[in-house]
Amino acid sequence: MTPIQQPSSEVKMPVPSGEPPAQSPAVSAGEAKISATDLNFHYGSFKALHGISMHIYANKVTAFIGPSGCGKSTFLRTLNRMNETVRGTRVDGRILLDGENIFDLEVSGLRRRVGMVFQRSNPFPKSIFDNVAYGIRINGMASSRAELRDGVESSLRRSALWDEVKDKLTQSAYGLSGGQQQRLCIARALAVNPEVLLLDEPCSALDPIATAKIEDLIFQLKDSCTIVIVTHNMQQAARVADNTGFFLLGRLIEFDSTTVIFKNPAKKETEDYVTGRFG
Amino acid sequence: MNYLLFRRKAVNFTMLGLTGVCTFFAVGVLVFILGYLFVHGAASLNWNFFTKLPTPVGETGGGMANAIVGSAKLLMIAMLIGVPIGFLAGVYLAEFGGGAMSFIIRYVTDLLNGVPSIVIGIFAYTVIVLPQKHFSAWAGGLALGVMMIPIAVRSSEEFLRAVPSSLREGSMALGASKAKAIFTVVIPAAKNGIITGVMLNLARVAGETAPLLFTSFSNRYWSEGLAQPTAALPVMIFTYAIAPYEDWHQQAWSAGFVLLTLVLSVNVIARLILARNRHIAR
Numbered sequence: 001m002t003p004i005q006q007p008s009s010e011v012k013m014p015v016p017s018g019e020p021p022a023q024s025p026a027v028s029a030g031e032a033k034i035s036a037t038d039l040n041f042h043y044g045s046f047k048a049l050h051g052i053s054m055h056i057y058a059n060k061v062t063a064f065i066g067p068s069g070c071g072k073s074t075f076l077r078t079l080n081r082m083n084e085t086v087r088g089t090r091v092d093g094r095i096l097l098d099g100e101n102i103f104d105l106e107v108s109g110l111r112r113r114v115g116m117v118f119q120r121s122n123p124f125p126k127s128i129f130d131n132v133a134y135g136i137r138i139n140g141m142a143s144s145r146a147e148l149r150d151g152v153e154s155s156l157r158r159s160a161l162w163d164e165v166k167d168k169l170t171q172s173a174y175g176l177s178g179g180q181q182q183r184l185c186i187a188r189a190l191a192v193n194p195e196v197l198l199l200d201e202p203c204s205a206l207d208p209i210a211t212a213k214i215e216d217l218i219f220q221l222k223d224s225c226t227i228v229i230v231t232h233n234m235q236q237a238a239r240v241a242d243n244t245g246f247f248l249l250g251r252l253i254e255f256d257s258t259t260v261i262f263k264n265p266a267k268k269e270t271e272d273y274v275t276g277r278f279g
Numbered sequence: 280m281n282y283l284l285f286r287r288k289a290v291n292f293t294m295l296g297l298t299g300v301c302t303f304f305a306v307g308v309l310v311f312i313l314g315y316l317f318v319h320g321a322a323s324l325n326w327n328f329f330t331k332l333p334t335p336v337g338e339t340g341g342g343m344a345n346a347i348v349g350s351a352k353l354l355m356i357a358m359l360i361g362v363p364i365g366f367l368a369g370v371y372l373a374e375f376g377g378g379a380m381s382f383i384i385r386y387v388t389d390l391l392n393g394v395p396s397i398v399i400g401i402f403a404y405t406v407i408v409l410p411q412k413h414f415s416a417w418a419g420g421l422a423l424g425v426m427m428i429p430i431a432v433r434s435s436e437e438f439l440r441a442v443p444s445s446l447r448e449g450s451m452a453l454g455a456s457k458a459k460a461i462f463t464v465v466i467p468a469a470k471n472g473i474i475t476g477v478m479l480n481l482a483r484v485a486g487e488t489a490p491l492l493f494t495s496f497s498n499r500y501w502s503e504g505l506a507q508p509t510a511a512l513p514v515m516i517f518t519y520a521i522a523p524y525e526d527w528h529q530q531a532w533s534a535g536f537v538l539l540t541l542v543l544s545v546n547v548i549a550r551l552i553l554a555r556n557r558h559i560a561r
Binding site: 080082085087108111112115116118120122134139189192 | 454
């Protein structure tokens with residue numbers, strides 16, 4: 001099964017190792033943070049991903065779009081091996097993170113480096129402070145109470161939540177609004193200083209104002225981490241992403257710069273989807 | 280037409296009345312027991328009941344202080360045996376089990392729940408009383424502890440399952456192992472429910488009499504430590520109620536009143552805790 005891709009244009013990409021997937025010259029490139037090669041994924045006997053190969057570039061925002069069930073979330077969840085928590089799943093192929101195969105890495109270390117924010121905000125039933133401090137604590141990343149405090153504060157500042165919660169850090173996280181809860185989850189993920197942040201439809205349960213805040217946040221965060229976002233909302237992909245991948249039926253149909261995907265896609269399926277003819 | 284209307288109304292009136300009367304009886308039983316115990320028990324209840332030992336036959340006064348302490352000892356042992364086993368088995372079922380093995384475990388715990396308490400008493404009698412050749416709090420506590428296990432398993436499992444899996448994922452996505460996620464997020468989230476389950480479970484076995492008759496037996500004096508025959512409130516009620524002395528009957532009523540009050544209070548408190556924390560399990 002060879003992946004369906006842009007016609008090769010023989011551009012030299014800086015790839016740590018492994019054969020580089022052929023790729024459009026318009027892609028907003030740089031240093032490849034994550035490289036997937038011929039990745040297949042099975043839920044039991046159902047093959048959910050067919051030979052996905054792509055680069056995700058450091059300090060860029062990469063969006064995955066496509067209709068429901070196309071495999072974009074499955075692929076995202078493979079990048080931090082969250083799919084392994086589901087029974088009866090099987091994966092083959094290779095994913096390199098900074099040149100190391102993630103399937104050879106220790107899984108908790110990998111998940112600390114590749115953070116994740118879920119579709120529905122899932123704060124723990126703890127205080128706001130303890131939510132953000134959770135990752136720092138379980139990974140033993142703070143040696144003193146002051147260091148823990150600093151870590152929590154800087155994460156809340158990075159997720160633009162500090163001013164709203166600084167006076168109620170000891171209150172339950174469930175008292176926050178939906179948008180605040182989602183930013184709290186982003187703060188919680190940022191607290192362990194991930195190199196990559198995976199966002200799985202982070203705004204699908206939020207109103208437009210809360211969504212705008214999260215999008216602003218994505219812009220600010222890309223200086224310090226690599227961001228991958230799955231979204232159903234094509235305007236959102238167009239607004240936030242440098243590069244966009246279009247998935248259909250478990251295949252990566254097209255991967256290119258966001259401008260090309262939305263203005264001048266190479267594949268008919270991509271054009272049909274982004275112009276709203278199906279999906 | 281008029282006849283049909285009359286018939287319909289008559290049937291409606293009768294059936295509504297019948298269901299009403301039955302509902303009244305269903306609720307009335309508890310009210311009746313409470314009232315009867317209150318009238319008979321509370322009347323002769325005094326401070327001595329909580330502080331004095333039983334008096335010899337013929338002598339009035341005295342109390343059941345030893346039985347109150349004895350019941351507390353038995354329940355403590357029962358809790359130390361039943362809760363850890365039941366809770367950890369519940370963790371296994373909710374978080375790690377799956378397939379045939381879990382089905383068998385659930386089935387067996389349900390069967391254990393159905394074993395008559397007197398049979399569990401025989402088990403404790405055989406395992407502890409016979410080899411040691413004397414009754415003890417250990418034997419009674421073991422019997423009650425075994426009785427607590429099935430409910431502890433199922434209530435722990437149920438409350439752990441009620442914790443949304445998104446919390447487990449959220450924890451593991453931050454680098455927690457499965458075990459760490461369970462102990463730092465899932466169990467704390469289910470904590471109130473689990474504690475409530477333990478309280479209701481304790482309240483349930485606190486009134487058990489049959490398995491204690493030949494394990495902890497009884498004692499008219501203070502029992503030192505846990506290796507002696509130990510008095511318990513339900514057994515005292517049994518002994519005093521069938522005795523031919525009028526003042527013993529009074530004491531039995533008082534003991535019944537105290538036991539029921541304790542059990543009911545635990546039930547009410549447990550349900551209040553549960554209602555207050557309902558929102559955690561979204």
